[in-house]
Amino acid sequence: MNANLYDLFQSRFPENRASCCIETGCGRQYSWDDMERASARIANLLASLDLPADARVAVQVEKSPEAVMLYLATLRAGLIYLPLNTAYRASEIEYFLQDAAPSVVVCSPGNLDWVQPLARQAGTMHVFTLDELRDGRNSGSLLDSAAACADRFDTVPRDADQLAAILYTSGTTGRSKGAMLSHGNLASNALVLRDYWRWQADDVLLHALPLFHIHGLFVACNGALVNGSKMIFLPKFDGAEVVRQLPRATVFMGVPTYYTRLLDDAAFDSAASSNIRLFISGSAPLLPATFDAFRERTGHTILERYGMSETAMLSSNPxxxxxxxxxxxxxxxxxxxxxxxxxxxxxxxxxxxxxxxxxxxxxxxxxxxxxxxxxxxxxxxxxxxxxxxxxxxxxxxxxxxxSKDLIISGGYNVYPKEVEAVIDGMDGVLESAVIGVPHADFGEAVVAVVVPDPASGVVLDEAGIIASLKQTIANFKVPKQVHVIDELPRNTMGKVQKNLLRSRFA
The missing domain is CATH 2.30.38.10 (Luciferase; Domain 3)
Incomplete structure (x- = not known):
């Protein structure tokens, strides 16, 4: 029996393949037949490249139905899918490409000028582009090249233990690590969640999450695919658009930030959410105050769960x-x-x-x-x-x-050592400590505490440090605040006492 994850999805497609699989915010619809044929074309394109066994396909593109097709095509071709955060800059992408050594890189057209040289340096021979959805159409060299390929493809057999994806994660020290997830890992989690969260035959998922994250791809998308459920695809979270689309959906998944922002919208009430069967929150701690306010406003009780890049979902409220x-x-x-x-x-x-x-x-x-x-x-x-x-x-x-001081801000992982390394390299900085503090909107906010180098003669400026960081690292890693102090608190062993900093700057 073929344990390829795509075969599991395909076996759960609805009988009416002409029905809608994905509908975009602008109203464009993709049927299950469309998804199957388009992913077959891309899979045939990948197969024509004569790639080595277990080749990696690195993808840094904006969210679109075609991005899902690429994910499915990679599975069908028996290759390993490697999603990358769209906020990553050149220095970050360079590390991932060097470490993963992908055979194929797919990027946004606007990033091709700097991605292609990095891919070539990493030994990648095939670089394609895939644009975000514009005016109801999607373009790029990937789709152009796949257009001439056949729309039928025999899914490559895979054992449950063979790799389906690599997700890069990290601790607070060292460089990012690639978590290797097998077809069996992802299939088991999708099936368990289907039963545990009582997915229904007529469920419709309102999808506002990114696709490079385990939450948006392996929980939300995989959940809908394994249940044969329609997805309403929003390019990103927009509170007003979510409120507008909620009456047409039955399931919504989000990070705590989404729920705090919905509560800030006066149009979001029990009537707007009356058709929803299940609200799910994860990727960051949900404040009890948000939990209570949401239930009071809507009558719905948010279901919180826990997972990791290395494990997908581990636990859930019932x-x-x-x-x-x-x-x-x-x-x-x-x-x-x-x-x-x-x-x-x-x-x-x-x-x-x-x-x-x-x-x-x-x-x-x-x-x-x-x-x-x-x-x-x-x-x-x-x-x-x-x-x-x-x-x-x-x-x-x-x-x-x-235990490793990981910060989760707005559903994204921020590793303090990475941000500290950049700050410590700035002129006038002696050392720094990056911490997470409670934040009503983001769950946690990134805060930097910086000690100036008196010998440099440089006067440190909060706005200047933040502006410099925005040019260097992804925006979600950039501190919301920077505090300049004379020295960092340390214990007798010389270790920085971040707990004291969290208390002081909370």
Whole structure:
């Protein structure tokens, strides 16, 4: 039996293949037949390139139905899909291309001038473009090249353990790591969530998430595809447009920022959301105040869940049972989650410990990092998440912190060491510390605390530091505030006490 993830999707397509699979915000519709034929053309194009086995296809393009077709085509061709954040700049993309060594790169036309030289330096022979949807049409050299290809393709057989995708993640030290996800990893998670969240035959997903993130692609898209459900595709989150489209949908997934912004819109009320069966929140902590305000405004109780790039979804508040604000619910069926103390022993109820997980959804390891992979797994096969949490007496999981100081702002991961390295390289900076502080809109806000170098004679300016960072790193990593202080607080071992900084600047 072919375990290729695309075969699972295809087996769940609705009987009426002429029905709508994706509808864009401007009203353009793509049927299930359209998706199948278009992905076949792109798969035939990829197959014609005589690529090596397990070749990577790196993709940094704007959100569009054609981007989903490319994802499906990569699966069908038996290749490995590598999505990249559209906010990444040249220095970031250079690292990913060098590390992943993709055989194919697909980028936005506007970025071709700087992406193509980086791809060539990484040894990539094939570079295509795919433009965002404009005036109801999509263009680029990928679609132009695939237009002449056949619209039928026999999906390449794949075992469940063979790789389907690589998602780059990171700790607070070192460079980003590529999490290797297999066809079996993604299939198991999609099927479990389909049952756990009670997907219905007539469900319609309002999709406002990005496609380069596990949330938007492997939770939202995969969930709709495995259920044969229509998606209403918004290019990005726009509160007014979401409110306008909600009456036509039954499921909505978002990060906490989406929900705070919906609550800021006076047009968003119980009437606007009356057709929605399920609101889901993830990728960042949802403040209890937001949870309560949303329920009071709409009558809906947001369902929070917990996942990682390395594992997809791990736990969820129940569909039918009590949803508790601040908790991420219970382990999903087939997933084991445990909390252990520093001595390696299991924690008692309400005792905080390091979170470790095991299940068919857990990734195969880090790309080209066997030693790091071995380090992150226990002897009995549990993955060390780096998160710290506890279970209460009712079996609900509570995440109380991140042992590696990861910041999640607006649903995106921000790794302090990466931002600190850039700030520390600026003229007039002696050292810096980057922290996350609670933020009603973003869940957490990135804040930089900077110590000036008195020998430099440079006067540090908050606006100047922020402006410089915006030219260097993705915008979601740029601090919302910069504080200049005389020295960073340290313990007797010389380690910066970020907990004191969080308290001071919260």
């Amino acid at each position: 569909y039918d049972g009590k949803r508790i604000p601040g908790s991420v619910g219970m382990p999903l069926p087939g997933v084991a989650i445990r909390t252990v103390g520093k001595d390696g022993q299991a924690c008692a109820i309400d005792e905080i410990g390091d979170m470790q997980v095991r299940g068919p959804n857990v990734f195969k390891g880090y790309w080209r990092m066997p030693e790091k992979t071995a380090e992150e797994f226990t002897a009995d096969g549990y993955f060390r998440t780096g998160d710290v949490g506890k279970f209460d007496a009712n079996g609900y999981l509570w995440i109380v912190g991140r």
